[in-house]
């Protein structure tokens with residue numbers, strides 16, 4: 001372990017320490033952010049992140065590559081935030097504008113998904129969402145689990161490891177996401193469960209009505225033109241007492257965010273209109289700001305909900 005990572009966290013595991021050192025070496029301006037962030041990650045979470053980096057290394061990916069993945073998201077997000085503050089809107093608003101450059105561009109999508117998985121631990125807002133997901137996942141519930149847009153696969157794999165659902169279905173429009181999710185499951189060997197991964201547009205699936213006991217959709221609503229169609233489809237596929245988890249963001253630009261939510265009330269109204277009711281929620285304002293300040297200054301707010309069918 002090098003001096004930099006050791007000073008950030010007394011017990012930083014080797015892979016995490018190496019990644020942090022490389023991130024700071026490549027982008028010294030990020031040192032304070034990442035050092036503070038690391039201090040907020042528990043030892044158990046650090047061990048999980050270390051195991052994730054180990055999985056990547058076993059796939060032949062280097063620490064240098066992973067640092068580049070992570071810093072690509074950091075840089076892209078910063079650029080989009082500057083655009084958003086200036087124009088008060090996301091740069092793109094249609095799937096046609098971003099599909100080929102993001103979801104169907106294997107090189108970029110690989111960067112993006114490995115980087116995003118790492119932010120689940122290194123960005124305090126994403127870590128809070130991930131903790132909320134784990135805390136609210138009904139560990140003892142059985143039946144059928146469906147996830148829309150598993151992306152890097154980390155939530156999907158966590159659900160397989162930490163719940164007793166009998167079958168797990170993932171639907172993602174990107175082949176790169178499906179491949180990353182499959183590789184993660186293979187590596188972590190959740191072989192006791194049966195799983196199925198479908199590479200297609202969720203709106204074009206013919207999954208069974210009332211067929212799922214859990215439906216999870218993390219960070220997808222802001223990526224689609226008509227989020228209400230996704231929510232209506234979720235309400236249709238979920239069982240009466242299904243666990244429904246949805247996360248998204250408000251005023252949070254990214255290269256592929258095309259639907260802008262302006263405040264939590266808009267989301268609450270949309271859930272209601274789509275046949276869903278909020279059971280519990282996490283409203284995560286911008287670091288160091290209140291919800292009101294974040295809204296007034298158009299700063300990103302992350303939100304996650306546990307919903308039920310009305």
Ligand SMILES: C[S@@+](CC[C@H](N)C(=O)[O-])C[C@H]1O[C@@H](n2cnc3c(N)ncnc32)[C@H](O)[C@@H]1O
Nearest residue numbers: 103149150151171172173174177201202218219
């Ligand atoms: C930002 S990633 C979310 C990854 C992960 N769920 C998370 O919470 O970090 C969004 C994922 O949604 C997928 N996606 C976007 N539009 C989709 C659609 N119409 N049907 C299925 N998946 C879609 C993308 O390919 C990508 O893998």
